[in-house]
Amino acid sequence: MLRRLVPHPLLSVTLLLVWLGLVNKVTPGNLILGAGFGLVVPMLTAAYWPDRPRIRNPLAVLEFVLIVLWDIVVANVQVALILLFRPEAKIRSVWICVPIELTSAEAITVLAGTITMTPGTVSATLSADATSILVHALDTDDPDAVRDQIKSRYERRLKEIFP
Amino acid sequence: MSLVGEFLIALALVISGIFGFVGSFGLVRLKNTLQRLHAPTKATTLGVGGMLIASMIWFYVEKDQFSFHELLITMFLFLTAPVTAHFIAKVYMLQSLRKEDLPDTKGPHGWSVYEDAPQGPPKP
Numbered sequence: 185m186l187r188r189l190v191p192h193p194l195l196s197v198t199l200l201l202v203w204l205g206l207v208n209k210v211t212p213g214n215l216i217l218g219a220g221f222g223l224v225v226p227m228l229t230a231a232y233w234p235d236r237p238r239i240r241n242p243l244a245v246l247e248f249v250l251i252v253l254w255d256i257v258v259a260n261v262q263v264a265l266i267l268l269f270r271p272e273a274k275i276r277s278v279w280i281c282v283p284i285e286l287t288s289a290e291a292i293t294v295l296a297g298t299i300t301m302t303p304g305t306v307s308a309t310l311s312a313d314a315t316s317i318l319v320h321a322l323d324t325d326d327p328d329a330v331r332d333q334i335k336s337r338y339e340r341r342l343k344e345i346f347p
Numbered sequence: 348m349s350l351v352g353e354f355l356i357a358l359a360l361v362i363s364g365i366f367g368f369v370g371s372f373g374l375v376r377l378k379n380t381l382q383r384l385h386a387p388t389k390a391t392t393l394g395v396g397g398m399l400i401a402s403m404i405w406f407y408v409e410k411d412q413f414s415f416h417e418l419l420i421t422m423f424l425f426l427t428a429p430v431t432a433h434f435i436a437k438v439y440m441l442q443s444l445r446k447e448d449l450p451d452t453k454g455p456h457g458w459s460v461y462e463d464a465p466q467g468p469p470k471p
Contacts, residue, residue: 260366312464
């Protein structure tokens, strides 16, 4: 019963939060309207959401977000220094193949997005069977270290979040 | 407006300006399309991020209210920016690179730009 009423609980919560953010004021009326959207929209669009991602550990999500934000700040400074002071010929850009063990589409999407948003690396494409990501690194002398960092820092945590 | 608030807003704006500038500068300076792709990811993260933080502090200090709009902008940027970068990279690979220019996938299948998924397209 609850399952039919709220087919996609995460989507419902997201819709409510986005609505409250858009109106920018938490009042009882807005809360009810947002909750209404959270109930109606997932019901109407349930057919387009065949898989429902489950999040195992909300605390791990928070940890992941904080770590990514911190990495973005650090990497921004590193890339800025490279762009400003490194002579053109000395920027060593390389392709890196990162094998991934994640299987759910949501987890792979989050990983690829994270790689792109941290400056210095851009995820370019996946292999046809989705078992590795092709990453372009702006400047590195040790491609293996970049690969290991992506695996140990991001992928390991995502494995804990998405079952 | 309190002095501390003003100072924090100025700091955030300066950081935002510096990284916005470096991002655009990188776009002009780098020669290779894929290297250029790295510049906008910087501008959207710390460049826009600094400005949004400044805006949030201003609303908090001046209007005495908490503004959620900045958090939403951050969220939408983080959702859309990687998709754009991914598309640009794929188009560039299709037009200017060959399979041999890329490293091996270390698996039975090649990169998805040049090869279809093993099971064919996903069922609707």
